[in-house]
Amino acid sequence: xxxxxxxxxxxxxxxxxxxxxxxxxxxxxxxxxxxxxxxxxxxxxxxxxxxxxxxxxxxxxxxxxxxxxxxxxxxxxxxxxxxxxxxxxxxxxxxxxxxxxxxxxxxxxxxxxxxxxxxxxxxxxxxxxxxxxxxxxxxxxxxxxxxxxxxxxxxxxxxxxxxxxxxxxxxxxxxxxxxxxxxxxxxxxxxxxxxxxxxxxxxxxxxxxxxxxxxxxxxxxxxxxxxxxxxxxxxxxxxxxxxxxxxxxxxxxxxxxxxxxxxxxxxxxxxxxxxxxxxxxxxxxxxxxxxxxxxxxxxxxxxxxxxxxxxxxxxxxxxxxxxxxxxxxxxxxxxxxxxxxxxxxxxxxxxxxxxxxxxxxxxxxxxxxxxxxxxxxxxxxxxxxxxxxxxxxxxxxxxxxxxxxxxxxxxxxxxxxxxxxxxxxxxxxxxxxxxxxxxxxxxxxxxxxxxxxxxxxxxxxxxxxxxxxxxxxxxxxxxxxxxxxxxxxxxxxxxxxxxxxxxxxxxxxxxxxxxxxxxxxxxxxxxxxxxxxxxxxxxxxxxxxxxxxxxxxxxxxxxxxxxxxxxxxxxxxxxxxxxxxxxxxxxxxxxxxxxxxxxxxxxxxxxxxxxxxxxxxxxxxxxxxxxxx
Numbered sequence: 001x002x003x004x005x006x007x008x009x010x011x012x013x014x015x016x017x018x019x020x021x022x023x024x025x026x027x028x029x030x031x032x033x034x035x036x037x038x039x040x041x042x043x044x045x046x047x048x049x050x051x052x053x054x055x056x057x058x059x060x061x062x063x064x065x066x067x068x069x070x071x072x073x074x075x076x077x078x079x080x081x082x083x084x085x086x087x088x089x090x091x092x093x094x095x096x097x098x099x100x101x102x103x104x105x106x107x108x109x110x111x112x113x114x115x116x117x118x119x120x121x122x123x124x125x126x127x128x129x130x131x132x133x134x135x136x137x138x139x140x141x142x143x144x145x146x147x148x149x150x151x152x153x154x155x156x157x158x159x160x161x162x163x164x165x166x167x168x169x170x171x172x173x174x175x176x177x178x179x180x181x182x183x184x185x186x187x188x189x190x191x192x193x194x195x196x197x198x199x200x201x202x203x204x205x206x207x208x209x210x211x212x213x214x215x216x217x218x219x220x221x222x223x224x225x226x227x228x229x230x231x232x233x234x235x236x237x238x239x240x241x242x243x244x245x246x247x248x249x250x251x252x253x254x255x256x257x258x259x260x261x262x263x264x265x266x267x268x269x270x271x272x273x274x275x276x277x278x279x280x281x282x283x284x285x286x287x288x289x290x291x292x293x294x295x296x297x298x299x300x301x302x303x304x305x306x307x308x309x310x311x312x313x314x315x316x317x318x319x320x321x322x323x324x325x326x327x328x329x330x331x332x333x334x335x336x337x338x339x340x341x342x343x344x345x346x347x348x349x350x351x352x353x354x355x356x357x358x359x360x361x362x363x364x365x366x367x368x369x370x371x372x373x374x375x376x377x378x379x380x381x382x383x384x385x386x387x388x389x390x391x392x393x394x395x396x397x398x399x400x401x402x403x404x405x406x407x408x409x410x411x412x413x414x415x416x417x418x419x420x421x422x423x424x425x426x427x428x429x430x431x432x433x434x435x436x437x438x439x440x441x442x443x444x445x446x447x448x449x450x451x452x453x454x455x456x457x458x459x460x461x462x463x464x465x466x467x468x469x470x471x472x473x474x475x476x477x478x479x480x481x482x483x484x485x486x487x488x489x490x491x492x493x494x495x496x497x498x499x500x501x502x503x504x505x506x507x508x509x510x511x512x513x514x515x516x517x518x519x520x521x522x523x524x525x526x527x528x529x530x531x532x533x534x535x536x537x538x539x540x541x542x543x544x545x546x547x548x549x550x551x552x553x554x555x556x557x558x559x560x561x562x563x564x565x566x567x568x569x570x571x572x573x574x575x576x577x578x579x580x581x582x583x584x585x586x587x588x589x590x591x592x593x594x595x596x597x598x599x600x601x602x603x604x605x606x607x608x609x610x611x612x613x614x615x616x617x618x619x620x621x622x623x624x625x626x627x628x629x
Contacts, residue, residue, distance in 0.1 A: 048350060050358040054177070057138045057145075064134040071127035072186075076193035078120035079335060080201055085113040087328035127186065135181030139174060146170055146363060154370040155438045156397045161366075169363050173356035180353035188346045191339040198336035205329050206321060209308055213333065216304040231293065231348055234286035245275035290348065301337040308333060370437055372457040379456055383464050384449045385414045385545035385576035387435060392444035394434060404430040405441070406599040414545075417572055419579045419587035421617065422596035428580045430599075432548050435578075437461050466544035470551035472535030474523035479508055479534060480515040482523065486538040498541035501571055503563040504533040529557060533564060540571055547577040553586060561586075584624050593617065 058065050089110065150166060158166075202210040252259055252268045259268055309330055315321045321329070388411040395403040404427045412418050420428045433439055434446050437453045446453045453461050466486065474482050483495050490498075495515065499505050507530050511517035519525045523534065536552060552568065553561045565586060581587045588607050595603035595610065595617045603615050610617035 048354040050354050050361055051180075051350075053357060053361045053364075054138060054142070054181075057141050058134070060141065061134055061137050064130055064137065068127065068130040068134050068186075071123050071130060072189055072193060075120065075123035075127045076190060076197055078116055078123050079194060080197050080332070081116050082113070082120065083201070083328045083331040083335070085116050086331060087324040089113060090324035090327045127190070131186040132182050135178065135183075135185070138181055139178040142177065142360070143170070143174055146174065146360060149364055149366075152368055153366060154368040155433070156369050157366055160397060166363065169359050173359050176353050176356035177360065180349060184346050184349040184353065187342060188350060191342045191346070194335055195339040195343070198332050198339065202329060202332045202336065205325055205332065206312070206315070209312055209315070209329060212311065213304065213308055213336075216300070216308075231286060231290050234282060234289060245272055245279060297340070301340055305330075305333050305337050370440065370458055372459070373455060376457040376460070377451050377455045379451055379460055379464070380449045383545040385464070386447075386449050387412045387546065387576065387578075388445075388447040389431065389434065390445045390447065392434065392441045392446065394430060394439065394441040394443075396439070403442075404599055405434075408444070408596075408599060408601065410594060410601065412576055412578065414576055415574060417577045417579070417589070417591045419581060419590035419593045420596055421581060421584060421587060421593060421620065422602075423620075424582075425598075426596040427599040428596055429550060432467070432550060432578070432580070435546075435548065436465060436467070464544055465546045465548055466539040466542040467548045468532075468536050468539045468550065468552040472532065472538070474519070474526075474531055474534060476521045476523075477518065478513075478516050479511070479519055482519070482534055483515070483537045483541055486540075486542040490541045494541055494543075495537075498537040501540050502533045502537035504530070504537050507533075536564060536568070545575060547572060547575050549577065550580045551582065552579075553583075584621055 089112075147170060150170070199210065199214075202213070249272055252272070259265060312321060312326050312329060316323060316326050388409075389405075390409055392405050392408045393403055394405045394408075395401070408427065408431070410418075410431070420431060422428060434441060435448075435453075437446070437458045440446075440454055448456065448461055448464065475485065480495060483498060484490050486498075487494075496505075499508055499515070507526075508515055508517075523531050526534065532553070539547065549568065553564050569589065579587055579590060584607070587593055590606075592604060593607060593610055594601055595615070597616055603610055603613060603617050605613070607621070611621050612618075
């Protein structure tokens, strides 16, 4: 079987953990693959009950929610109150027979109308402020909760879920929810209140005309059902096609040097352009369907209103209504119809946000398989640095028939230096993953200072280990921040000592601002060897009793490898050290060399002892050193 690529020490810290643990080559490729799969698996359900998962976040801000609710009601009430003020004004105008009488009696009603308008303006402004504030606050809390939860998930989750899909939920889906909370929900709630309040008021003003309007509702609602499903399907398709385009763009940008080296810029741009055009064409069909739906609803609504108003005029002439009552009813009908039309347009946004929240909720519902027990055993202090694997059998999730370790046993004494060697896929990096408790074995035990790691807190277990991987990712920021990533409270003197021990002092002091120099995204301003030495300094500053070195010097040239190896030799003193190496020259000084093949220990001994056994190690040594097997 093929073993996943060497472990990175940011495995459960970055969203890019899956790439390190599952062996995906680059972040851009991961994003492209994951977005393609997300597009094919994207749920089509728009069950708005999923929006109920936002209630706990809203509950934490009851005052803002209450204020938003109050001003939603007052804004709707002010709008409806405006129609009442107009009714009184029209009736007063109808009563006044002379200009002098009209001026004397109508002026107060204009003041009243102005007062209602001021109340509407203030209520609308405060409604906007509190609704938007609440929405932004809830989304901020949601983002923090989702990201914090992602960091708690174990590598097994990222083996089953693409990193790009997680990023999509963290960004795109939460952005959709934000649009709902800060804009659409305010409009929707306002129009629901206007619709309910308007209908109730219309029943009071003219039950007969209101009854006729209610009879037209099924005709108005029908287009929503006829076109709504089509609009939802086209919306999902548009999102999926755009996701594919973004995925391709990420993959291309991540390998931009290769694209330019092979002169594929135009081909890459053409492929991206084609994906964008496909998305645009689908979006155009969606916009057309939605436009037809909106036109149908508005035509039916206002056609019905015209018919109702014609009936209302007849009622006025028959003496069943006053002109003021008729005008009020007409205004209420327009307000109610506008609310129905606006609800029709915003319903798609609500459903879209519901689908997005459903995906975010699925992410929040994921539970890590690796977690601290309810009553964890405290590891001994001070730490001894003793590790052991007893008859361990382990297979990665999704590959149960291809175990990476089979009955594997290994005991490492405190302060011992043990090298793990063997062909690719032998299970060497898997040993490190189990020691760090990124996974639990299906059989056997993993012990740290005599305690089964399953009975201890994973945070405490990992605090006793420092890892340097073959490709140890660094982060944007300064060199100082990257070294202190190993231990946040490390003093300047400790950082400088770790830098010297990693043979990184010379190139770091040559930087414009030394340790405080910004090294760019993923430290791309540094060479591969410089990045690796900085990663070694990060591990050394941790002062952990156990060092895990997974091809720690593979990115260095011969001279730097010799210098760093000498630094590591000094750093290993007093520490339990496990070294994974394909280049056997780096493990000649190990106290013990453990040869692995197909998940088992096949040989153990010193370099000379193993060469003399004429086994697997001897063949590897013959290939590298030219020694006779």
